Amino acid sequence: MELDSKTPSGPIETRWDRHKFNLKLVNPANKRKYTIIVVGTGLAGGSAAATLGELGYNVLNFCYQDSPRRAHSIAAQGGINAAKNYRNDGDSVYRLFYDTVKGGDFRARESNVYRLAQLSVNIIDQCVAQGVPFAREYSGYLDNRSFGGAQVSRTFYARGQTGQQLLLGAYQALERQIGAGTVRMFPRHEMLELVVVDGKARGIVTRDMVTGKFESWVADAVVLATGGYGNAYYLSTNAKGCNATAIWRAYKRGALFANPCFTQIHPTCIPVTGEYQSKLTLMSESLRNDGRIWVPLKAGDKRSPNSIPEAERDYFLERKYPSFGNLVPRDVASRNAKAVCDEGRGVGESGLGVYLDFREAIERLGKHVIRERYGNLFDMYERITGEDPYNVPMRIYPAIHYTMGGLWVDYNLMSTIPGMYVLGEANFSDHGANRLGASALMQGLADGYFVLPYTIGDYLAGTKLPKVDASHAAFRDAENQVTCQVKRLLETGGARSVDSFHRDLGKLLWEYCGMSRTAEGLKHALGEIPGLRERYWREVRVPGTNEDFNQSLEKAGRVADFFELAELICLDALDRSESCGGHFREEYQTPEGEALRNDEQYSYTAAWEFKGVGQPPALHKEPLVFEYVHPSQRSYK
Amino acid sequence: MRIILHVWRQRNATEKGRMVRYEVAEANQEMSFLEMLDVLNEDLIAKGEEPVAFDHDCREGICGMCGFMISGVAHGPLKGTTVCQLHMRHFKDGDELYLEPWRAKAFPVIRDLAVDRGAFDRIIAAGGFISASTGSAPEANSIPVPKDDAELAMDAAACIGCGACVAMCPNASAALFTGAKIAHLGRLPQGQPERERRAIAMVAQANAEGFGSCTNIGECEAVCPKEIKLEAIARMNHDFLRAAWVGRESYREDSEETVEEPKAGGRR
Numbered sequence: 001m002e003l004d005s006k007t008p009s010g011p012i013e014t015r016w017d018r019h020k021f022n023l024k025l026v027n028p029a030n031k032r033k034y035t036i037i038v039v040g041t042g043l044a045g046g047s048a049a050a051t052l053g054e055l056g057y058n059v060l061n062f063c064y065q066d067s068p069r070r071a072h073s074i075a076a077q078g079g080i081n082a083a084k085n086y087r088n089d090g091d092s093v094y095r096l097f098y099d100t101v102k103g104g105d106f107r108a109r110e111s112n113v114y115r116l117a118q119l120s121v122n123i124i125d126q127c128v129a130q131g132v133p134f135a136r137e138y139s140g141y142l143d144n145r146s147f148g149g150a151q152v153s154r155t156f157y158a159r160g161q162t163g164q165q166l167l168l169g170a171y172q173a174l175e176r177q178i179g180a181g182t183v184r185m186f187p188r189h190e191m192l193e194l195v196v197v198d199g200k201a202r203g204i205v206t207r208d209m210v211t212g213k214f215e216s217w218v219a220d221a222v223v224l225a226t227g228g229y230g231n232a233y234y235l236s237t238n239a240k241g242c243n244a245t246a247i248w249r250a251y252k253r254g255a256l257f258a259n260p261c262f263t264q265i266h267p268t269c270i271p272v273t274g275e276y277q278s279k280l281t282l283m284s285e286s287l288r289n290d291g292r293i294w295v296p297l298k299a300g301d302k303r304s305p306n307s308i309p310e311a312e313r314d315y316f317l318e319r320k321y322p323s324f325g326n327l328v329p330r331d332v333a334s335r336n337a338k339a340v341c342d343e344g345r346g347v348g349e350s351g352l353g354v355y356l357d358f359r360e361a362i363e364r365l366g367k368h369v370i371r372e373r374y375g376n377l378f379d380m381y382e383r384i385t386g387e388d389p390y391n392v393p394m395r396i397y398p399a400i401h402y403t404m405g406g407l408w409v410d411y412n413l414m415s416t417i418p419g420m421y422v423l424g425e426a427n428f429s430d431h432g433a434n435r436l437g438a439s440a441l442m443q444g445l446a447d448g449y450f451v452l453p454y455t456i457g458d459y460l461a462g463t464k465l466p467k468v469d470a471s472h473a474a475f476r477d478a479e480n481q482v483t484c485q486v487k488r489l490l491e492t493g494g495a496r497s498v499d500s501f502h503r504d505l506g507k508l509l510w511e512y513c514g515m516s517r518t519a520e521g522l523k524h525a526l527g528e529i530p531g532l533r534e535r536y537w538r539e540v541r542v543p544g545t546n547e548d549f550n551q552s553l554e555k556a557g558r559v560a561d562f563f564e565l566a567e568l569i570c571l572d573a574l575d576r577s578e579s580c581g582g583h584f585r586e587e588y589q590t591p592e593g594e595a596l597r598n599d600e601q602y603s604y605t606a607a608w609e610f611k612g613v614g615q616p617p618a619l620h621k622e623p624l625v626f627e628y629v630h631p632s633q634r635s636y637k
Numbered sequence: 638m639r640i641i642l643h644v645w646r647q648r649n650a651t652e653k654g655r656m657v658r659y660e661v662a663e664a665n666q667e668m669s670f671l672e673m674l675d676v677l678n679e680d681l682i683a684k685g686e687e688p689v690a691f692d693h694d695c696r697e698g699i700c701g702m703c704g705f706m707i708s709g710v711a712h713g714p715l716k717g718t719t720v721c722q723l724h725m726r727h728f729k730d731g732d733e734l735y736l737e738p739w740r741a742k743a744f745p746v747i748r749d750l751a752v753d754r755g756a757f758d759r760i761i762a763a764g765g766f767i768s769a770s771t772g773s774a775p776e777a778n779s780i781p782v783p784k785d786d787a788e789l790a791m792d793a794a795a796c797i798g799c800g801a802c803v804a805m806c807p808n809a810s811a812a813l814f815t816g817a818k819i820a821h822l823g824r825l826p827q828g829q830p831e832r833e834r835r836a837i838a839m840v841a842q843a844n845a846e847g848f849g850s851c852t853n854i855g856e857c858e859a860v861c862p863k864e865i866k867l868e869a870i871a872r873m874n875h876d877f878l879r880a881a882w883v884g885r886e887s888y889r890e891d892s893e894e895t896v897e898e899p900k901a902g903g904r905r
Contacts, residue, residue, distance in 0.1 A: 051771040066692060066751075067758050069798055070700040086778065122774075129774035131767045131822050133791040140781025158791060164699055165794060172766035179762035187755070210747055239694040273667040278675055279696045380698065383715075383722045384669075449771045497682045499675070543687045548649060549748040551690055552682065 003256070003607060003622040006410040007111040012097075012628055016115040019411065023454055024461035031056035032182075034460050037204055037219040039191045039246050041068030043163075043441055044424025045225030046170035047448030053177030055453060060217055061174070062189045062206060064241055064554075069171045072227060072239040073444060076163025077284035077377065079147055079155035080127075080441040082120035087144055091152040093117045098629050099150060100439060103329060104404075104432020105581035105597060106631040107259070107605070109624065111411060112429050116439075119446040124156055126449055130169040134158050148285050148330070148437020155438045160284055160376045166441055170448070189215075190554065192485075193478040194222065194250045194420065197468050201420035205478045207486070209554060212546040214479050216470035221419045221456055224250060225448065228403035228425040230263065232562040232569065233514070234506020236400035237269060237282040243558035244565050247407050247426050255415040256607040256620060258408035258428035260565070261573035264435055264582045265515050266401030267333035270384055270394075271353040275503075280399040281384055283356070284377055285437045288326045290361035290370065291394070293317050293333070295354050299344035305355055305393045316340055324636040331434050331582050331595070332636060334398035338515045339593070341397075348395045357393035398515060402440060404431045404582065405572070408607040408622070412455035413447060416607075419463070421456060423447035428605065433581025486546050489556045494539035498555045501536045505559070505566055508532070513570050516584045522574040526567065530614060533563040568608060568617065575619065578602045590633075599631050638730040640664045640673065644689050645737045650745050650753075656735070666726040670713065671696060671703065673725055691750040698722040698862060701797030704804070705750040706737040711801035711860040719799060719862040739804035743811070743847040754800050756846035757814060764838030765818040767827050786824050793820035795863040802857035802865075808849030813857040815843050816873035817865045823876055833880035840877050 008015040026034065034057050038049040041063040049061040063071065083096040096117035101108055124142070128134065134156050135143040147155035158165040177183040186206070192214075193205035201222040206215050229244035230236040251257045268283045294315045296308055316336055318325040326333075337354045340346065347353045362370050367390060371378070378389045385395070406428040413421045413429070424444040431439065468474075512525035536559070544550040579588040579595035580602070588596045604621040611617050640661045647654025661680075664673045671693050678688035693703040698719040705720060707713035713723045728734070736750060744752040782790075794817070802813035819836055822828035828835075844850075851870055858867045 047771075054770045065694055065700070065702060066754055067702075067798065069758070069761075070694055070702045072695060072700070075695045075697050075699050084777070124777045125774035126769070126771060128777040128780075129767065129769035129827055131790070131825050131827050133787050133794050133821065133825065136782055136784045136787040138784050140783050141778050158794075161699065161795065164797075165791075168794065172761060173769075173771075175758060175762040176766040176768060178758075179764075185758070187758075239700060240696060241694045274665065276665075276668055276672045276676055278669070278672050281697050379717075380722070383698075383718060384724065386666075386724070386726055453771070495683070497679055499679065541682060541685075543682055543685070549690055549751065552688060 001416070001609065001620050003408070003620055004410065005109065005622060006412055007109060008411070012110065012114045015111050016118060020454055023458035026457045026461045028056060032058055034058060035060065035219040036221050036223060036456065037062070037217055038223045038225060039204065040071065040225035040227060040426070041171070041174065042071035042073035042225060042227060042424060043167055043170055043444030044448040045223070046071065046167065046174050047445050048223055048225060048423055048452050049183050050170060050173035050177050051449055051453045052456070053180070053182035056182065059177070059183040060186065060219065061183050062186045062191055064188065064190045064209065066187050068174055068185060068187065069168065071167060072242055073167045073441065074164045075239065076441055077160045077282065078286045079145065079157035079162045079438040080123065080166060081147070081154050081438040082124045082156055082442065083117055083154060084121055084124060086142060087153045089152045091154050095152065096120060096154065100430070100436060101432070101629040102634060103434055103436040105434050105595065105634060106432065106599065106603070106626060107262070107580055107624065108430055108432030110626060110628055115451070116430050116443060116446050119450045120442050122450055123442060123445045127166055127169050130173060132158060132165045132169045145286065146289065148327070150436070160374065163441060166445065170445070191246045192249065192482045192557065194253045195474050195478045196253050196417060197472060197474045200418045200463070200465070202468055203475060205475070205482050207482070210549050212548065212550070214482055216475040216479055218468060218470055218475070220460055220465050221421065223421045223423060223452065223456070224407070224426050225423040226426045228406065229565055230400045230403050232505070232566050233400040233509045234502050235272065235277060235280050235510070237266060237280050240279060243561070245558050245561045247422070248561040248565055250407060250415070250417065250420060252610050253417065254610070255417050255420060256408040256609050257405070257568060258605050258607045259405035259433070259572065260569045260608070261513070261576060261583050262404035262433045262581060263400060263569070264330060264402040264404060265334040265398040267330055267337055267398045268356060268396045269399035270381065271348055271350060271397040273349070281380070282399070282401060283381060283394065283396060285330070287356060287374060287377060290373065291326065291356040291358050292360060293326050293354055293356055295340045295345040295347060305347070305357070314340070314345070321636045328636045329434060329436065331584065334515055335584060337398055353395040353397045355393035356396045358389060359393070362390065400510070400514070402435055404428065404433060404435055408605070412458065413452055414455070414459065419459060421452055423452060433583055485557065486553065489540070489542045489553065489560070490546060492537065492540050492542065494541045496539050496541060498540055498542065498552055498559050501532070501540060502559045502562065504532060505563060509566055509569065513573050516586050517573050518586045519574060522570050525570045526574065529563065529567045529570070536560065536563060564613060571617070572606055572608065575606065576602055597631070603631070638664045638666070638725065638728070640728065641731070641733040642677065643733070643735045644749070646689070646749055647746050649748055654746065664725050666724070668725045669696065669721055670723040670725065671721050689750065690748040693721055696721040699797060701799040704739065704799045704801055706739070706804060708735045711739070711805045712862055717862055717864045739800050741803050741809035741848070743809065744800060744803065752800070754798070756848070757798050757800065757811070759846060760811065760815055760839050760842045761818065763842035764831070764835040765822070767822060768831060769827070780826050782825060790821050790824035793817045793824070793865060793869050796865055797863055799862060801860045801862060803848060805856040805860045806849065807854060807856070808852060810851045811843045811846070811848035812851035812870045812873060813861065813865055815839050816869035819876055820869040820872040823872060832876055833883065836873060836876035837880050840873065
């Protein structure tokens, strides 16, 4: 299979404009004759569905939650980047582009990243017009902060709830279209199959999660905006319902899966307390602007943090990276936290934690300033841990947070299945091997508001789409497959719950394919997963019936997919014999312990093609070309 | 610690429900309330019974999907907290708790503790937005917004749409939810052109959904996990009345229902 990224050539500054001009248009009067399915209602899916509705397309929008407003974009705290240069501090579209390519450790497509940086400014305009209550200065103009290692202040925010406010903006735009009748919304509907007719995506099969009814939906194009797959690790900062089923089943229908091993570990999460732990809570990275990270100098120091004198503390990030200090990128901060814990210097009951200390910032700025900046985060921390971070340093530890990998898409955001588009975290496109803070919101909204609405028209206008309906054999076949799988899960009759299997899988992935990886560990995991998967299908117990609201059954299907996906994540991690961004292979590091890329052999996107469960997938490579930002060793010293 | 639970079990919207007693023998202080229910459910599955259904997703207190009554209080005893962020350290060994779904005519039960809150989405669809189609926006800093207005808009915009306000209100009124959106958008210059239309359409939709009227009791504010203030309801009433005086569209034309006296109905 030839991977054609359809990336325009020529000067990077005008690539998107020229490309847009060359895209075919759908006559306004004809738009309502096209049906587009959008799966997911987060920043990418919600903004896409709303915008397509505004354009006049007939949109069917699905989500598994009870309302489109629940999508997990809502939990993003810190902010959204945009190259507005309102601070006059030297920011520009080019700088945001440069930072993103470099931050992604040179594993992203330059053209896509440039477009993202360009569109970032339109996103802020759009969101303000929708009534997103961004933070303001006394002048009434928008406030910005520096975030996640950026040396310019380009992050727009709405307290610690930026994701919520952006999502509600998109949700309100979506509800407006629902009210207008251009979008039909199907909450509590889970996509279980993609339907491909004559090589083109023509619909999906869903399960109504309240009644258990399986339904086929026919369309002219299908858009997946179903988020990332971090929940394969069981414990992550994702919502409990986040899953990979939509993209995984599309993968099994022929869409290539790119860079699955590029997973992001977030350094500032609340540590695990016990086996019953159901998820991990992120503390916004913005906390690192004012908090200082440290552990005791001596291993096994069990004194309370406030009684450890300054001289016996190791501010390890400030020590190792004097110029970036506590603001080093996420992967660097996470690995260093793990390293000090591995040395026995971790804090808290489990020893898996480091301190994030605000004492100095409170002394310097006053408690009221810290409260204004982070009040809701401090409250959340106290609710969860029972400790007051104004007086006692927070304890944090890394956790799986985001997945840069996802379905492969071209410059138009179309997957290898014609007519199927993938947006937001579900695709692989813009963040390379590591995503910078406040860039996920930017990508989701860029894809949904400003990229897909143009590119999908080009496909619709230029493609002959014969009429099909749900009685077509491809739909019957897909529905049949889904029904059989559900039946099989309900009839397994084992003794173990879905969650107990999921937890085992998560531990295996976290241990061998988490913050740092080795060939040996990955081979071990690859040896274990198939056996665990087989046991799952033999020993799982899914109570209840299909015809009821059955949360165990919902989980069971998702976990079945995680088992298959886990294997691909490990396989990709094993295949990529280099360290880059979030993918750290212990065998490949500099003498100082930094990630050591191998540009000669691995400067490509690894796109995997499904060849059957238990069969090795086929690897296709999309070479990465860097014409503007020349690959260099990332250095944050 | 040992917790005794009486949980509302109801198979679906049409079947009758009942309270069932369970015991969670191994709860601990660090667990969230939902993790304690996870432990109960694992136990039920092991025994071959069906687990308790409850809605939840982010478990960070922001998505608004979780929520049920704990001994008569929406989201339980801790102020400003969703049930997913409520931890067991606020309970003690041997506590006996009664878990029930939100009870309101406009929120039919789906199963056990899960209800259908689609009515909230329809209230937003009626007018809870600014009609700024993608692409039409002016430069973001072209309209300054006074910091205080932005902050007050944000206070109201923090609503997570969980439904606790309705569940706690003796009238099952959605006034705090509806008012929060009206207060959020009405505070901003961008929200002015549609201000009257919005108030009328949203209030009319809330009535049509079967929510009761507000009689200024204030239970909603007391249980709101985001601590939205009653002031939001005052702003809703203000905008609604103002629309009646100065608005170009009348409430009667816009909806099938007519203005009613405050009603105490809505509770099922």
